[in-house]
Amino acid sequence: MAATHTFTARTAAAAATEISARRRVLRKVLWVFQILIATFLIVASALPKFVGQVDAVTTFELIGWGQWFRYLTGVVELAGGIxxxxxxxxxxxxxxxxxxxxxxxxxxxxxxxxxxxxxxVGFAAVFALVAWDRREQTRGLIRSLVR
Structure with a gap:
């Protein structure tokens, strides 16, 4: 009985170590995606909206909500990227x-x-993975804001 208990404890410890290693790899992969998408949001998406790049202005004319919406979208992209x-x-x-x-x-x-x-849609899928991976930190952030 003692041998079975020891074997089970070692197996559980090995499984926990493997799960921890997988989580670290996932987090590193997510960081790469976060950095790439954040750079895209800040440099290639928000910045053109702020400087009035012709494509951005034309796009928001087509949307029909006015140029204020271009600035609002740029602010949200910049804040999200940061x-x-x-x-x-x-x-x-x-x-x-x-x-x-x-x-x-x-x-x-x-x-x-x-x-x-x-x-x-692809970006949203990555954001969903990041949100899931960072859920404990988000809960902590919300708790600190509520206090």
């Missing part, structure tokens, strides 16, 4: 960006170019 780079904020930023990507996908499908809806 949030993805801050470990304590990454989960909350990813959660908020899922909503932005849902709106972007719907806008692509209904107003602009339906094929381009795949990009925000």
């Amino acid at each position: 949030g993805l780079l801050v470990p304590r904020l990454a989960g909350a930023a990813a959660t908020g960006l899922i909503g932005l990507m849902a709106g972007a996908a719907l806008t692509q499908i209904l107003v602009l170019e339906p094929a381009w809806a795949l990009l925000p």
Whole structure:
């Protein structure tokens, strides 16, 4: 009986170590995606909206909500991109960006170019993984804000 207990304890310890190692690998992979997408959001998406790049202005004219919406979208993208780079904020930023990507996908499908809806859908999938991985930190952030 003692031998079985020892074997089970060692097996459980090995399984826990393996799970921990997998979690570290997942977190590193997610960080790579977070950094790449954050860079995209800040440099290639928000910045053109702020400087009034012709494509951005034209796109928001097509959407029909006015240029104020271009600035608002740029602010949300910039804040989300920065949030993805801050470990304590990454989960909350990813959660908020899922909503932005849902709106972007719907806008692509209904107003602009339906094929381009795949990009925000892909980003939203990565954000969902980040939000899930960072859920404990997000809960801690919410608790600290509620106090």
